Amino acid sequence: MKRTLQGLMVLAVLSGGMFVHAGETVVLGIDDLTSGIPGTGPLTLEQVQAWLADPANHEELDVRLPLGLSIGARDIQGIRENPLTRAKIELGRQLYFDTRLSADNTVSCASCHHPQEGFARHTRFGIGIDGQTGGRNSPVSYNRILSGAQFWDGRAASLEEQAVGPIANPIEMGSTHEQAVDTLKQIPAYVAQFEAVFPKSGVTIDNVGKAIASFERVIVTGPTPFDYVDALRPFESLEEEDLEDLKEDDPDAWKRLQELRAGAAANPMSESARRGMDLFFSREIGCSNCHVGANLTDEKYHNLGIGMDSPDPDLGRYAVTGNDRDKGAFKTPTIRNVALSAPYMHDGSLQTLEEVVEHYAKGGTKNPWLSDKMTPLKLNSQQKLDLVEFMRSVTGSFPKIASGRLPE
Ligand code: HEC
Numbered sequence: 001m002k003r004t005l006q007g008l009m010v011l012a013v014l015s016g017g018m019f020v021h022a023g024e025t026v027v028l029g030i031d032d033l034t035s036g037i038p039g040t041g042p043l044t045l046e047q048v049q050a051w052l053a054d055p056a057n058h059e060e061l062d063v064r065l066p067l068g069l070s071i072g073a074r075d076i077q078g079i080r081e082n083p084l085t086r087a088k089i090e091l092g093r094q095l096y097f098d099t100r101l102s103a104d105n106t107v108s109c110a111s112c113h114h115p116q117e118g119f120a121r122h123t124r125f126g127i128g129i130d131g132q133t134g135g136r137n138s139p140v141s142y143n144r145i146l147s148g149a150q151f152w153d154g155r156a157a158s159l160e161e162q163a164v165g166p167i168a169n170p171i172e173m174g175s176t177h178e179q180a181v182d183t184l185k186q187i188p189a190y191v192a193q194f195e196a197v198f199p200k201s202g203v204t205i206d207n208v209g210k211a212i213a214s215f216e217r218v219i220v221t222g223p224t225p226f227d228y229v230d231a232l233r234p235f236e237s238l239e240e241e242d243l244e245d246l247k248e249d250d251p252d253a254w255k256r257l258q259e260l261r262a263g264a265a266a267n268p269m270s271e272s273a274r275r276g277m278d279l280f281f282s283r284e285i286g287c288s289n290c291h292v293g294a295n296l297t298d299e300k301y302h303n304l305g306i307g308m309d310s311p312d313p314d315l316g317r318y319a320v321t322g323n324d325r326d327k328g329a330f331k332t333p334t335i336r337n338v339a340l341s342a343p344y345m346h347d348g349s350l351q352t353l354e355e356v357v358e359h360y361a362k363g364g365t366k367n368p369w370l371s372d373k374m375t376p377l378k379l380n381s382q383q384k385l386d387l388v389e390f391m392r393s394v395t396g397s398f399p400k401i402a403s404g405r406l407p408e
């Protein structure tokens, strides 16, 4: 508890968060919500019961976002409908890593969204049971708390809806919802948790979705070198005298400035990355026409021409809306931590960030539905490098996540 409070104090300053006391306040990405029930080895029923007996684990959490993502606090999705508690998050964590939800006990969510591979997978396509693959690259499963519709084409309206899809997808986990629920009902430590977290309904597929979605919502990534630079920007125009005044008149703002400066010094951004940042947000290059806001995505759908030169292209968003103009459009992915999750694009066709920049430089791949925001860019080789450096500099910390500690 003490640790939690300390983390909170530091981050309250960094995120500029105000305290409203309604339930325990936690800063996502920093607080210890995903490190598992204390102990080692498989979880025993006794350990689970002791955990469930602590009322604090059932209290609704009041969440804050860390510096960077915090500017998106108003866009937080889904927690009113599906409130976060420590017990629900922990149950979701176990389900996320549990291969028993798949038909042959070999595949879990983490198989395609692995913490050590940027919460995606370094293969072109996700690989499901019996080595089967689909035609799309695994997107990242972090910072979902700021994201509404899920999948490259947005066909799932919420994380809850998304989370139960892979279990019954024949080429992913290959099971059925009935079979998954039956399996969980035979594991006493799961039954105890479902009954405590969802007292009215117990083990159901909807509750599996709610628990996994809750776990995903707290996988939030911490401040990056870019975020410190960005947060310091308003202070840049201040003269020495203004700063003196600030120190005297507004001790809180002064303290926040010192925290930000310390953060920036500890997480420096290279000159090249700074130049890349200016290009990224410039009108001429315009990456921020689409990669914008706290999570560096507009959560909208655009056609960049990826895969559109193949004879039978994946038409993306069109399959959901039936609107002609959505042909070949896919959801803008986040740029946060993008250096960790190669390969890129919905079809995993680009191997490196350098290749991605080349795709934009040539103005995308021509097709009838190409976004009007895609035009050839005048970029010299240094500027291309700078853009890549900028993208590398939006890499932040991840919360500690236990991948083991599953019910025996
Ligand atoms: C076999 C690999 C595989 C498995 C297993 C898998 N996924 Fe995925 N996941 C994918 C692929 C591929 C996509 C993109 C599919 C699409 O857009 O049509 C995806 C999409 C997602 C998204 C949407 C992200 C976004 O930006 O829209 C989330 C969230 C997600 N998966 C979470 C999960 C969870 C939770 C589980 C376990 C219940 C899981 N996945 C199991 C491969 C997998």
Ligand code: HEC
Pocket: 280, 285, 286, 287, 288, 289, 290, 291, 301, 302, 303, 304, 305, 306, 329, 330, 331, 332, 333, 334, 335, 338, 341, 343, 344, 345, 346, 347, 353, 356, 357, 360, 371, 373, 374, 387, 391
């Ligand atoms: C018109 C909107 C738009 C603009 C402008 C744009 N992007 Fe994108 N970006 C997208 C979409 C949509 C995708 C996914 C496209 C797909 O898979 O078909 C994407 C994918 C990416 C990816 C791959 C991420 C991943 O996880 O696979 C990177 C990196 C990227 N963009 C960087 C940039 C850079 C750098 C610029 C500026 C030079 C830029 N984007 C301009 C919309 C845009």
